[in-house]
Amino acid sequence: MFELTESASLTNVSGTRRMIETISALGCEFSIDDFGTGFSTFAxxxxxxxxSVKIDGSFVKDMNNNSVDKTLVSAIAEVATALGKTSVAEFVENADxxxxxxxMGVRYAQGYYISRxxxxxxxxxxxxxxxxxAT
Known part of the structure; x- marks a missing residue:
């Protein structure tokens, strides 16, 4: 098992992804070390x-069809709440x-469902x- 620090992994995500895929094909595994201490994370x-924390639309837009996206949105909202911050979701495209x-406790939204x-x-x-x- 190889460990990659989060900060090192994020300096070149596409290159890191290719390297992990290539070496994983040889039967090796990877772990992200020190998660949450790197760039733009929980730290x-x-x-x-x-x-406030704005939840990226890339997670929000398909969260009702993708359980991973939904879990990430929920986790970000929970952490924001625990830290006394409000959360704002981007790409809110429909009522669902x-x-x-x-x-999930998200209280602010941006997207075409709200207004073009x-x-x-x-x-x-x-x-x-x-x-x-409203009246």
Whole structure:
């Protein structure tokens, strides 16, 4: 079993992936060492005084069809909550994803299910229509 540190693995993800696949074909295995201490991971969430965490749309957009993506979204939302941060999901494209995110505790969403991108001149009309629905 070979160990790869997370930070070393992330410097060239595509090259690291090819190397793991090639050597794995020979019967070797790999472990990611020191997970959570490298680039853009849980260590950053813990150390940086940010107020929210944006969950990348690459995980969100297919989470209802991909159990791994769904688990990752849930884990990120749970960690954010545990650290006192809110979570924001990108690529919220339909009601099913929206509803599932609510169950996970995600309280902010961006995506076409919420609204298509608007010209600045149209934002006031959108806000008025949205506020009218809420009353």
């Amino acid at each position: 950053y969430l813990k150390e940086l005084p940010a107020h 994803i929206f509803d599932e995110l609510l169950k 991108p608007l010209q600045l001149d149209d934002v006031k009309d959108f806000q008025f229509a949205h506020n009218k629905k």
